[in-house]
Amino acid sequence: MTELVQILRDKRDLPDKGLVELLETDNQSLVEELKECARETAIESFGKEVFLRGLIEWSNVCRNDCLYCGIRCSNANIQRYTLTREQILSCCELAYSSGIRTFVLQGGENPSSAQNLVPVVAEIHASWPDSAITLSLGELPFELYEKLRIAGADRYLLRHETANPVHYAMLHPITMGQGTRLKCLYQLRELCYQTGMGMMVGSPFQKTEYLVEDIRLIQMFRPEMIGIGPFIPHKDTKFADFPAGSAELTMRLYSILRLMLPKANIPSTTALSSVLPDGRIKGILAGANVIMPNFTPPQYRDAYSLYEGKSADPLEEVQKELSAEGYFTRPNRGDYNN
Numbered sequence: 637m638t639e640l641v642q643i644l645r646d647k648r649d650l651p652d653k654g655l656v657e658l659l660e661t662d663n664q665s666l667v668e669e670l671k672e673c674a675r676e677t678a679i680e681s682f683g684k685e686v687f688l689r690g691l692i693e694w695s696n697v698c699r700n701d702c703l704y705c706g707i708r709c710s711n712a713n714i715q716r717y718t719l720t721r722e723q724i725l726s727c728c729e730l731a732y733s734s735g736i737r738t739f740v741l742q743g744g745e746n747p748s749s750a751q752n753l754v755p756v757v758a759e760i761h762a763s764w765p766d767s768a769i770t771l772s773l774g775e776l777p778f779e780l781y782e783k784l785r786i787a788g789a790d791r792y793l794l795r796h797e798t799a800n801p802v803h804y805a806m807l808h809p810i811t812m813g814q815g816t817r818l819k820c821l822y823q824l825r826e827l828c829y830q831t832g833m834g835m836m837v838g839s840p841f842q843k844t845e846y847l848v849e850d851i852r853l854i855q856m857f858r859p860e861m862i863g864i865g866p867f868i869p870h871k872d873t874k875f876a877d878f879p880a881g882s883a884e885l886t887m888r889l890y891s892i893l894r895l896m897l898p899k900a901n902i903p904s905t906t907a908l909s910s911v912l913p914d915g916r917i918k919g920i921l922a923g924a925n926v927i928m929p930n931f932t933p934p935q936y937r938d939a940y941s942l943y944e945g946k947s948a949d950p951l952e953e954v955q956k957e958l959s960a961e962g963y964f965t966r967p968n969r970g971d972y973n974n
């Protein structure tokens with residue numbers, strides 16, 4: 637085995653120079669070794685089980701104006717929606733009957749509507765007590781994070797987007813500060829949420845050194861979940877003409893982070909399968925261990941357009957691909973278990 641991969645596996649760490657080499661190398665056999673080693677590490681942690689999460693895109697109403705995102709508040713070309721309590725519960729019902737034991741409620745950042753989710757989260761928790769609830773609702777006041785946690789939410793995904801403050805400022809309006817996002821991550825941890833962070837790969841102006849900073853931030857925070865996908869341009873954003881991020885680089889990051897944090901839950905993301913037709917399974921073979929089939933009512937899916945050409949990751953297709961590679965799923969919350 638190449639020394640670089642061996643050190644990363646054994647020490648769970650590499651100097652920056654080694655990370656840059658793994659991220660930038662053209663040496664295909666080194667990349668294959670990296671992926672294989674990450675795959676073996678994932679199998680040591682989870683066997684050949686892949687955890688399923690049922691994604692429910694709760695609302696595309698957002699107060700933020702992130703320069704890369706299709707649901708940014710200044711985009712007047714999308715129909716805004718927020719699912720009702722009844723719609724959310726019926727999504728959960730469908731997901732549960734399909735064997736899903738984690739519901740992920742994701743949406744635009746909108747604290748007043750998120751407040752309305754508190755009783756809904758309590759109802760989901762009471763109706764399906766053997767299932768986990770993950771939220772991804774952006775930056776909210778501590779008190780609201782606390783209410784949602786008490787209502788029964790178990791996990792919270794809040795990507796840090798980029799660890800580099802100058803890069804953060806290039807991707808967001810001046811009203812959004814990186815400090816607030818990081819503070820929220822620490823608050824979520826304080827409330828004992830299983831916490832997720834992560835970034836887009838190939839976002840405009842990103843450099844390899846910023847990705848190394850991302851890896852260091854993740855390594856330091858040690859999140860229970862790591863969400864990473866390629867940037868994909870959306871026609872109604874300032875970044876419409878930027879190229880999509882690389883699927884290959886995304887998978888290298890799954891592999892590197894799997895070797896650093898062997899027990900972390902790492903999804904093979906929808907964005908990856910949107911840029912690479914067999915990306916879902918390739919992400920698993922590179923060390924990811926989670927897939928998130930979409931349970932949003934079909935009539936709202938186009939309106940939750942973060943980027944162009946979003947894949948739905950239908951459950952039957954996911955299961956077929958996984959079993960062809962000897963992987964399996966089962967009704968399982970798939971909690972972080974160190």
Ligand code: SAM
Pocket residue numbers: 704705706707742743744745772773774775793794795797835836865866867868869870907942943
């Ligand atoms: N509002 C919540 C938040 O701020 O975390 C959750 C919803 S937000 C739309 C979910 C994630 O979508 C973001 O963290 C971002 O990384 C990703 N995203 C947004 N626009 C994207 C794009 N053009 N390409 C790829 N990912 C994108």
